[in-house]
Amino acid sequence: MTAQLAFAQDNDDIKKAVTINSKLGTLKQINAGVLNVGYAESGPANGPVIILLHGWPYDIHSYEDVAPILVKAGYRVIIPYLRGFGTTRFLSPKTPRNGQQAAIASDIVALMDALKISKATFGGFDWGARTADIIAALWPERCKALVAVSGYIITNRVATLQPLAPKAELGWWYQYYFSTERGKAGYSANTHDFNKLIWQIASPKWNFDDATYNRSATAFDNPDHVAIVIHNYRWRLSLAEGEVKYDELEKLLAAGPLIKVPSITIGSDFDGAAANGAMYAKKFVGPYKHIVLEDIGHNVPQEAPKAFADVIIEVNGLQK
DSSP states (O other): OEEEEEEEETTTTEEEEEEEEGGGOEEEEEEETTEEEEEEEESOTTSOEEEEEOOTTOOGGGGTTTHHHHHHTTOEEEEEOOTTSTTOEESOTTSOOOOOHHHHHHHHHHHHHHTTOOOEEEEEOTHHHHHHHHHHHHOGGGEEEEEEETSOOOOOHHHHTSOOOHHHHHHTHHHHHHTSHHHHHHHHHSHHHHHHHHHHHHOTTOOOOHHHHHHHHGGGGOTTHHHHHHHHHHHHTTSSOOOGGGHHHHHHHHTOOOBOSOEEEEEEGGGGGGGGOTTTGGGBOSSEEEEEETTOOSOHHHHSHHHHHHHHHHHTTOOO
């Protein structure tokens, strides 16, 4: 069963139908910071808040089977579209289409402010895990607890300049593709097929069907999607600059801040040799646990929804 929702883009002249799985709750819009943010909400309005963050090239449907489990446990679940995805839009055409990590994290803090949420438990993977890590590290007063797939993945651009072993470099082929104008043009022309390929590569044992992929793929029709994705990866490789207003936050992140809030990290097959979490365990100095999910790829919440939801519930019980 699905819920059909319509929203006005820019000056209301362009209308686009948006379909989300009804298990995600209601799709809403709110002005927050530089964005009008689209987000799914479910659960009791007075329940403890869980904010779940998707990555690239995914969307809020990564949590379609996680949200009902958390709602049943009494939580209020908020799942926003990140900038450049779904129904989230920039309020001004003059705002840089910036995909740097501090900008995305600031968006989520602004969303919390707009929704009058003082503190939440965060869960995420890919860009979502990085964003959740950043909020836990820089705004611990806003983060009750953290669940991060792939662990501590805050970007250090100096470290990123160092080459990896050939096999590891091969795994990041799309970053180098995006560094070229050919790659930008190719991603723009072939977004649907490109992102489906990433799903297959990142989760080789996940037999998703076309309907599952296509439901998420509508989120890539966002008019700013290509610009945000290309900038995100070019910024990481120091091939594009960020905005000056985020410089202080990026300085703090470059120092590798520790995470003190109760945390559970998740390793999966996608992480390869890093799945055991040993390389980042020391970054978590509060109550901490690491788990490994076998035969699961990158999109952990959609591939293993019960395991992910159980960890979200568990992390709220870790004592400070």
